[in-house]
Amino acid sequence: MTVGRRRAACALALTAWLLALGGCAGGRESGPVTLVFKYARILGNADPLPGLLREFEASHPGVRVKGEAMPWASDDQHQFYVINLEGRSPGFDVMMLDCIWVPEFARAGWLLDLTSRLQPDELAPYFPSAVASATYGGRVWALPWNFNVGLLYYRADLLARYGLRPPETYEELIEQVRRIRAGERDPALDGYVWQGKQYEGLVVNVLEAFWANGARLLGDDGTVFPEPARAADALRFLRGLIAAGVSPAWTTAADEELSRRAFGDGHAIFLRNWPYAMDLFQGQGSAVRGRVAFAPLPGRARGEPGVGSTGGAHLGVSSRSRHPDLALALVRHLTSERAQRAIALGAALSPTRQALYRDPDVVRDRPGMPRLQALALAGRPRPATPYYLLLSATVQPEFSAALVGVKPPERAIVDAGARLAYFLRAVR
Amino acid sequence: MTGREAAARRRALVCVAPTVLALGALTVYPGIWVLWLSLQQRIPIFDVSRFAGFENYGFLAVDPRFWSAARTTAVFTVGSVALEVILGVAAALAIHAQQRGRRVALSLLLLAWAMPAVVGAKLFEWLYHPAAGLVNVALGRHSINWLGDPGAALPAVIIADVWRTMPFVAILCYARLLAIPADVYEAAQVDGAGRLATLTRITLPLLGRILLLAVLFRTLDALRAFDIMFVLTGGGPAGTTETLTVYAYRALFQTLQLGFGSAVSVVVFALVMAVAWAYLRLLRAGTVAA
Numbered sequence: 001m002t003v004g005r006r007r008a009a010c011a012l013a014l015t016a017w018l019l020a021l022g023g024c025a026g027g028r029e030s031g032p033v034t035l036v037f038k039y040a041r042i043l044g045n046a047d048p049l050p051g052l053l054r055e056f057e058a059s060h061p062g063v064r065v066k067g068e069a070m071p072w073a074s075d076d077q078h079q080f081y082v083i084n085l086e087g088r089s090p091g092f093d094v095m096m097l098d099c100i101w102v103p104e105f106a107r108a109g110w111l112l113d114l115t116s117r118l119q120p121d122e123l124a125p126y127f128p129s130a131v132a133s134a135t136y137g138g139r140v141w142a143l144p145w146n147f148n149v150g151l152l153y154y155r156a157d158l159l160a161r162y163g164l165r166p167p168e169t170y171e172e173l174i175e176q177v178r179r180i181r182a183g184e185r186d187p188a189l190d191g192y193v194w195q196g197k198q199y200e201g202l203v204v205n206v207l208e209a210f211w212a213n214g215a216r217l218l219g220d221d222g223t224v225f226p227e228p229a230r231a232a233d234a235l236r237f238l239r240g241l242i243a244a245g246v247s248p249a250w251t252t253a254a255d256e257e258l259s260r261r262a263f264g265d266g267h268a269i270f271l272r273n274w275p276y277a278m279d280l281f282q283g284q285g286s287a288v289r290g291r292v293a294f295a296p297l298p299g300r301a302r303g304e305p306g307v308g309s310t311g312g313a314h315l316g317v318s319s320r321s322r323h324p325d326l327a328l329a330l331v332r333h334l335t336s337e338r339a340q341r342a343i344a345l346g347a348a349l350s351p352t353r354q355a356l357y358r359d360p361d362v363v364r365d366r367p368g369m370p371r372l373q374a375l376a377l378a379g380r381p382r383p384a385t386p387y388y389l390l391l392s393a394t395v396q397p398e399f400s401a402a403l404v405g406v407k408p409p410e411r412a413i414v415d416a417g418a419r420l421a422y423f424l425r426a427v428r
Numbered sequence: 429m430t431g432r433e434a435a436a437r438r439r440a441l442v443c444v445a446p447t448v449l450a451l452g453a454l455t456v457y458p459g460i461w462v463l464w465l466s467l468q469q470r471i472p473i474f475d476v477s478r479f480a481g482f483e484n485y486g487f488l489a490v491d492p493r494f495w496s497a498a499r500t501t502a503v504f505t506v507g508s509v510a511l512e513v514i515l516g517v518a519a520a521l522a523i524h525a526q527q528r529g530r531r532v533a534l535s536l537l538l539l540a541w542a543m544p545a546v547v548g549a550k551l552f553e554w555l556y557h558p559a560a561g562l563v564n565v566a567l568g569r570h571s572i573n574w575l576g577d578p579g580a581a582l583p584a585v586i587i588a589d590v591w592r593t594m595p596f597v598a599i600l601c602y603a604r605l606l607a608i609p610a611d612v613y614e615a616a617q618v619d620g621a622g623r624l625a626t627l628t629r630i631t632l633p634l635l636g637r638i639l640l641l642a643v644l645f646r647t648l649d650a651l652r653a654f655d656i657m658f659v660l661t662g663g664g665p666a667g668t669t670e671t672l673t674v675y676a677y678r679a680l681f682q683t684l685q686l687g688f689g690s691a692v693s694v695v696v697f698a699l700v701m702a703v704a705w706a707y708l709r710l711l712r713a714g715t716v717a718a
Contacts, residue, residue, distance in 0.1 A: 079681045086472055086684070108473035188559075197576070198664020250558035252665045253576030262559060386474065390683040397493065397667035404578045404665045415492070422487065423685070427474045 033323055034064045035330055036092040040077060040313075041069050048339075048346035056333045063326060074098045074200060078389065085110045085318070093321040094330050097142055097314045099133040099381070100388045105316070106136040107386040112317040112324055115139045125337070130352045133381050134314045142314035143335040144352035146343065149372075149379040150208055150297055150308030153263060153271040153281070157291040158184070166295035168306070170212070170237070173270060173298050177246050180269055192241060193259040194272040196251040198400040203392045204309045204382065205272065206399045209234040211380060212299045212306050217391065218383040222428075224391075224420045228413050235402040235409035237300075242403065252404045264288055272297060274311070275372055279348040294368065296375055310379035312352065350376070387427060394419050459697070466690035473684055484691035494692070496667055497675040501699075504586060504657075504671060505650040511590045512646055513639065516597025521631070523598070524605045534602070537595035545592065549659035552588040556660075575661050578668045585657050585669050592656070593649070597642045604638040605631070637711070644707040651700050672696045 037053070053065045070077045078101060084091070085108070097105065105111050118140060123131045130144035154166055158180050167173040177191035195201035207217060213234040219226035241247040250258075256273060263271035264280060266287045271277070281292040297306035315334055317327040333339060340351040344362050350372065356362050357373035383391065398416035401407035407415075469480040488494045523533050540548070555562050556574035564571050574584040608631070616626050654673040657663060663670035663678075673696060680689030 075682060082473070082684055083681070104473065197662065198667070199662050248558070249573040250576045253558065253573065253581075253661070258557075265559075267559065390685075393678050393682050397664065397670065400664045401578075401666035404576070406578050406666050406668075419493070423683075426469050426685075427471055427476055 032062050032064065033326060034066055035094065035323060035326055037065055037067045037094040037096075037330065038070055038080075038092045039067060039096040040072055046346040048342040052334060052339050052342060056330055059333075060326065060329065065330060068092065070096075081105070081110075088320075093318055093323060093327040094334075095316050095318060096145065097316050099130070099144075099310075099312050099314055100384075100392075102134055102141050102314060102316070103136040103384055104386040104388065106139070106141045110319055111141040112319045112321065112328075113139050114141060114143070114317070114328065117328060125353045125355060127352055127354060127376055129310050129377075129379060129381055130312060130314075133310070133312075133384060136384070136386075142316035143331050145313045145315045145335050145340075146349040147352045147376055148274045148276075148311035148350065149376045150204065150272060150310075151275060151294040151372075151375060152297045152306075153273060153277060153292055153294050155266075155269050155288065155291055156293040158269055166293070167270075167298050169301045169303075170241075170298045171301040174241075174244070174246050177269055188267055190248045190262065190268040191246040192270040192272075193247060193254060193262050193268045194251060195254050195256055195259055196238075196242070196247075196400070196403050197253050197255045197258075198396050199255060200392055200396075201255055202396060202399055202403075204311070206235065206238065206395075207382060208272070208297055208307070208309050209238050211304060212297070213237070213303050216383075217395070218385060222424075224424070225413055225417050228410075228417070232409040232413045235399065235412060239403055239405060239409065243405065252400070275350045276348040278368060279366070294371070294375075296378065307378060307380045308375060310376070310381050312350075387424060390423055390427070391420065394423060462690045462693055462697075465686055466694045468687040470687040471685055480687060484688050487688070488691055488695065493667060493670070494672075494675065497670050497672045498695075500582065500667075500669060501651060501653070501671045501673075503582060504589075504653055504669075505647060507583075507586045508589045508593070508650050508653075509643060509646045511586065512594045512597050513643060515590065515594045516642070517601050517632075517635065517639070519594065519598040520601035520605055521627075523602055534599070537598055540592055541595040541599070543592065545655040546659055548592045549588060549656045552584075552591075553660055556584055576665055578666045581661055581665055581669050585660055588660065589650070589653065589656050593646060597639075597646065600638050600642045601635055604635055608634050640707065640711055644704070644711070647703055647707070648700055651703060652696065672699075 039049070041047070049067065053067055056065055057063060070080055077096075077098065081095065081101075085105075102111070106113075123140065126144045127147055130147055131140075134140055134142040134144055152166065159166065159176070162176075162179055162183060164176050164179070167176055173192060181189060181191065195205050210216060210231055213230050215225070215227040215230035215234055217231075218224060225231050242249060242251055248262075254262075256277075259268075259271055260273055260277045260280065262268050263273075264277075264286060275294075278292070278294065280286065281288050283289070297308050299306040315331045317324055317331060321327045335352070337353055337355065340353050340356055341359060341362060343349055344351050344356055345365055351357070351362075354373060357369045357376075359369075363369050382388065385391065395416045398407070398412040398419075402409045402412040466484055467479065467481060468477065469483065470477045519537065523530055523537075526533065543551075553575075554560075556564075558564060558573060558576070561574070563574065572580055574580050612630060612634075613626065616630055621629065652673050653671050654677065657669040657671060658674055658677070661669045663674050672692060676689050676692040676696060678689075679685045679692055
């Protein structure tokens with residue numbers, strides 16, 4: 001090698017190094033960029049996500065998207081985020097968020113404020129309640145990705161055999177359980193299964209019972225349990241379901257999957273669960289295939305009509321992302337109608353864009369979609385507050401104590417209220 | 429003090445220094461930091477940070493959830509360690525008496541011990557499944573609501589923990605049994621000692637020290653138990669399986685109440701230290717007597 005060539009090589013290397021340095025310092029979109037996307041794996045027959053990420057890379061040359069899977073449980077994901085974001089070392093740009101975290105994360109300054117970057121009517125196609133849960137303090141912090149609402153599944157074949165229509169109140173449901181079980185004489189057939197294990201799902205189920213009974217966990221002015229007598233009555237009612245045998249004793253240890261399997265194996269008449277369960281009931285080899293339908297959750301006689309709790313996931317951009325524009329582009333790509341259609345068809349998740357509930361392709365695959373839209377529109381969110389996890393973690397053991405019968409419901413409400421008052425005083 | 433002694437002392441200090449520094453950086457510093465945090469009201473994401481004195485401890489003193497967690501921790505520790513010792517010694521004696529297949533028996537024991545706690549807990553989650561679980565199928569369908577009954581959940585968690593950690597005790601004891609010379613037993617036989625007398629007068633006393641050590645390790649572990657109940661029950665139902673460590677975790681990592689959570693951690697730390705100190709005294713007393 002001659003001296004001249006060596007020099008040229010040195011110069012080239014130096015130039016490359018300087019270019020790389022420039023790319024690090026300020027240049028965006030110039031050098032190769034890696035976006036990190038944190039998400040939880042989607043359950044379903046075909047995971048559409050890898051394909052969607054590759055599509056984004058194809059339309060954005062020089063950008064690589066690294067999808068990093070998180071644990072499946074919402075609580076574990078939350079812990080991952082708070083440790084990484086509080087430690088100021090986030091290694092990610094786009095994050096999948098449980099809708100209940102948005103106020104907390106927004107207040108902590110971990111999310112990029114998307115308000116001024118959005119088109120005027122960009123949020124119009126989404127469910128209003130999904131947009132509401134992505135909004136905090138009048139600003140928008142994320143785009144809705146998938147949507148959940150509590151449903152009452154029932155065994156259509158069993159109800160038809162006894163000439164029954166899906167129950168509108170819990171009192172009716174109890175009566176139907178009695179009639180069907182008396183007629184079927186199957187000791188393995190349980191009545192109504194739902195989620196009573198001490199975890200977030202319990203809070204959702206209790207909130208639905210509260211709402212049907214005209215009670216709330218958090219009032220508009222921030223008071224906890226503004227209707228304590230009605231709240232205690234709702235807890236007593238849930239306890240009564242178990243005590244009377246309408247719901248099996250193991251309800252107090254049941255999460256979504258445990259209850260879903262019992263119903264899916266044909267061992268229950270009614271089930272409270274999320275929309276994802278329908279696809280599994282109608283899948284190949286399901287014991288209840290073609291015999292399941294869903295209805296709105298029941299209300300209470302002389303109470304409010306039933307309403308399902310809403311949930312779901314949003315996509316947000318980390319406020320410390322070095323490529324906020326690209327990250328937002330990825331969020332838009334993944335929440336687009338095309339991407340949500342692919343997810344609705346490939347996985348058991350429900351879209352947040354209303355048009356897809358009447359989309360011919362989607363409806364052919366999932367005939368219940370138009371009805372699901374009506375129920376989703378009627379759904380009610382859990383309290384939107386930055387302290388939601390504190391709220392939930394504090395009330396969980398108290399609700400559980402009332403359900404298993406070791407504490408009178410009134411006492412559970414008083415104790416939960418006192419603890420919450422103490423903790424909330426510290427943060428407000 | 430002669431010059432040589434002083435030099436030796438200096439050399440000793442130099443040799444000990446790295447350990448002292450490492451311990452200081454990794455244990456003492458974080459320990460003091462946690463102690464300091466526990467005297468504060470600190471919730472970083474809400475910008476709450478103020479000195480609170482003993483407020484957190486004052487709340488703990490009258491906090492029923494804390495006392496319930498303390499009770500659960502105590503019952504869990506005593507229950508699981510006692511069962512582990514009884515079953516562990518029994519298993520060690522059984523393997524020792526066994527003529528064939530010792531290796532297989534030991535490997536099977538080790539398998540349970542080698543399994544990560546979370547995997548073991550998941551296994552038991554299926555065993556305790558209300559309808560399809562092996563335990564209830566064996567007992568007849570829906571017989572016991574293992575993880576949903578406030579009276580059954582803690583015993584269920586203890587059984588799962590005993591299954592996983594009993595092998596630790598068994599293997600330690602088995603190793604000690606192998607070291608007991610055969611002529612001790614021969615002498616006992618000559619003196620006309622029966623099987624029971626041999627067990628209570630010779631085997632168990634000779635196992636004493638290693639058992640005390642095993643109990644020390646297991647007690648310290650059980651006092652800090654977390655993974656098994658976290659996976660199996662999440663602390664429920666009605667908080668009946670929530671140990672102090674689970675309570676601290678909820679405060680520290682789920683709701684980010686760093687001050688309050690640290691106060692719970694400090695209590696766990698004090699508890700572990702007190703128990704360790706008591707056991708070490710017992711061990712030392714044993715050495716002097718022996």
